[in-house]
Amino acid sequence: MRRVWEGLAGNPALPAEAVERLVRLDEPDLSSELAERTDLTERQVEVLAERGVVAAERLVENGRLTAQRVDPRRQPIAALALLRAGRAPAGWAELLAGRRELWPELASTERLPAGVARRLLAAADQDVLVALAEAQPDPGVLAALAAHPSSHVRQAVGWNPAAPADVLADLLNDRPPLTSCEVCERHPVPWTHPPDCPDPDCDLPGGAACDGSHQYARHTVVEAALAHPNAPAADARRHLHDPSGLLRAPLAERTDLDPDTYAQLATSTEPFVLAALAENPAVGERLIRELAAVPHETVRRAVVCNPAVPLDVLERAWEGVVLKLGATLPPRIAAADPAETERLAASADPELRRLLALRRDLPPHVRDRLAADPEARVANAVAPHPGLEERQLTAMHHRHGRLVGPGIAANPDTPTTLLRALTTGEHNVATLRALAVHPAADGATLTACLRDRRARERAAAHPALPLDRIRALLADPATAHHAAANPSLPAADLLRLMPPQ
Template identity: 45%
Template structure:
C-alpha cells in the first residue's frame, strides 16, 4: 500500500487537478480514500470507477453514482447498494436474484421494496443463508410464512425480525402451532448427536463453539428464543414465561426487556445468577422500590447496573458510589437532574457523587467553578474538560493536583495555546496529555513539536494543520506508515510538495 498517496487522496486541500491525477494512477486502497472525498465530482467518480471497478460500491454508498451509471452485470455490489437505498432499478433485482454468488443473493435479500416475484424466488433459494437473510428483513406476512420453514436457521432469523407478528413470535418461542423444523446448520454438516468443540481443528468451519444438535436442533432453538426475547414485538406474556427457564442466557435476555411486569422483575431480582440481576439492575422498567431493594446486592456488577439506571434515587446513588467502582461516565440519572437536584449533588459530602456530577458539560458557571476548586483530584479531573473554565482556573487545577489532572486539562476546549505548551513541558510528562494536545484545535507549533516525541501522539500531531510545513514535509519519510499517511493528509502540506508527490499518469 502506498500510504503517502492514500494520505494525499484524503487531503481536503488537494487541488482538483491532482485529484484527477491520483484517479488515473489509483489502486484499490487509494480509490477508497478518493471515494470518500466530499468534493469528488460526478465526472471524477465515473473516472474512478473506470480506473478501479471495485470502487463502484463505495461510490454508490457515498451517493456519487446514480442508477444510470451502473451496470448490474459488471458492478453487482454497486447495484445492490443502490437497491438497498431504493435508488436502483427494480429490474436489477430480477437479474441479481439469479447471481451465482451466494453473497450477492444474500445482500439482495436484505433490500427493502423488492418485486414480489423476486421475494418468492429468494424465499425458495437453495442456500439457507439467503432465505435466512430474507427472513430477517421481510414483511409481516412473509415472516409469518417463513416461520414455518423446515430449516431452523430461517426461523431464528424470523424471531429477530421486528416486523414479525407478535403471535408468530410467541409460537417460535414455544414451538406450539408450528411444524417441527427438520434441519439446522449443525445437522446439515454433521452426524447427530453432535456438539461443536470449543477449538475446532477445521479451518473452514463456520459453526460456533458449543453449537449442537441431537435431532432437536437445540442450539438453534435456544438462539431463536434469545432473538425473540430481544425482539420488542414479542408479547410480554410470552416473554415472561421464561422467568424460570433453566437457561441463564434466556433469563438475562428477559431481564433486559423494557416491558417487564413488576412481578417478573421481583422474581428476577432474586435470581441466583448475578448476570441476570445485573441486566435487570440497569433496566429502566424497574422502579425506585426495587432499586432500593437491590442496592445491597453483594455483586459489584449488579450495583454498577443500578447506578446506571435512569430511575436510581440520588440517595441510593450516593451509597452505591461509596461502595462500587462506577467509573466516570455521565450517568443517565445525573444527566436528567433538575437545576435543584444539580445544586444538591454539588454539595454532596461524597466526592464520588461530585465527580459524577462534574461529568455534565452544561453546569451553571458557579457550580462548575466550585467543582474546579474541589479538594478532591478526581472531581477536578472530571470537570476539567468543561467549557468556560478560565486559563487561571485551569492552571490552578494543575498546580494543585499535578499529573492526576494534566490530561483532562489538556482536553478542555478553551485551553489557551500557551497553556497547551506548558502542559507538554510538565514534569513528569503525562502521555495522555500529549495525545489530547495533538488533537486540540488551539494547539500551536511549539506544543505540536513536543507531541511528535511521543509515540502515540506523533500520528495525531502529524495531521494537525498548525504543524509547520517544513516539519510536515519531513514526516512524509517517517518510519511509521500512520505518521506518513497523516502528514500527507495534512491540509497545511505545501501545494508545491503535493504537485511533486502525485505521479503523472
C-alpha cells in the first residue's frame, strides 16, 4: 500500500485531515511526495523537513522552508538543506560538522566553506572524501585531495567542474605518484581481474589490473582529468598516443587542441574515438568532411550532430549507412538560417525534411509546407508544432492515418474531437501514450488509452477519466498508485485508501 499512499500524497484533492494522517507516517519516500504539496501547515513543514534531506530540499526549492524559521541545533536536516541551497548562514556549516552522520551530505555541498572542508579532509573516510572532491570549489582543498593516496578520491577531483588547471595537470602526470591501488592491496602482483571472477564478494571492476605500477588506477584518474575543460592542453596532449582508446576519446572531445593533434586522432581505429572527434566543432571543416566518409553508423551520427558540419555534408550523411536519429534535432539544423531552412524544406531527402520538422520555431510558411508533406514521417514530426490549425491536423490524419497519430496527439492545441478520432480508426500505442496525458482528452479517448499498459499508467491520473475506470485501476496493483493521484476521486474514495489510524 505504500505506493498507493505516495499517489495519495501527491493528490491535490486530498482532504486536510488525510494529509495530516500521512504526515504522521515516518516514511521517507512518502515524505518526499508530501513535501511537494502547497497546502501544508507550518507544523507539517517542520516535521517533514526533518524526515530526510530529499524532503527538506524540496521544501526549500518550493519556498516553504527558510532560514528564519529553522534552528540548526534543533533541526539539523532542515539546516543542511538550506545550506546546500545557499540559503543559510555560512556559520551553520561549522555547527553541522559536529554531527558526523551528516558528513556525507555536508561534503557534497558545493557551498561548503573551505575551513569546514579541511576539517572533513583531516578526519573523514574515503566515501566522504570522494563526495568532497566532487563538490568542493576551494583550490587548496582540491590540491590536497588530488594528492590523496586513493585513486577514487583523485578521480573525483577530475570530475569536479571547479578543479583548477594546476591540479588537473598533477592528475594527468601522476603527481605525486600513486603508491598503491585496490588491486595490489588485495592480490599479489602482477594480477588482472578475470572476467569470470569466482569470488562473489569481489567488487573490483572488470579489467582492473596491477603490475606494480597501478596502471588501472592511474588510467581512471587520467580519464577523468582528460575530459575536464580546465586541463592544460599541453599535458592532455601527452596522452595522444596512449594505447587505450578510452583516453584518446576524451582527448578527441577537447576544443583547445591544434589541427595536427586532431589529425593524428583521426588515425584511430576505434569508432567511439572517431565519433568523439566527428562531433567536435573545433576539428575544422576538412576533418569533418573526412570523417563524414567513414562508413560507420556511430561516426556518421556524430558528424550529423556536429554544430559546425557543412550543410552539403549533412545532406550526404545518409549515403552508405543506415542512420536513425529518432527525435534528435541536429544542432546544425536547429541553427539553420532562413535561406538554409528553405533549402532543407525543399530537400529531396525526406529524412532531412523530417529533421527540420522537429524544430518548433519554423516560419509559418515552412511549417505549413511540411504539414502538407507527402511523407508521413515528415508530417508526424511537424504535427506538434505550435500554430497548426485544426483543419491542417485533420488533413494530416486523413492523408496519413495512424502514422501521424503520435504527432497530432502531442500537439497541445489539438481539439477534443480530433483527439477522439485518433482512437476510433487504426492507431498505434505511441498515439495512445501521447493521448493519455493530453489536457483536452475526454473520457472516451482516455478509456481507449487503457488498452496499452504504459498509456494506462498515464491515463490513470488524468482528471477526465471516468470515475468507474479510475476505481477499476485502483484495484490493479500496477496502476493503483497512479490512480490514487487522480484529483477526480471523491473524498470518500480517497479516505478508504488511507492507512488505518
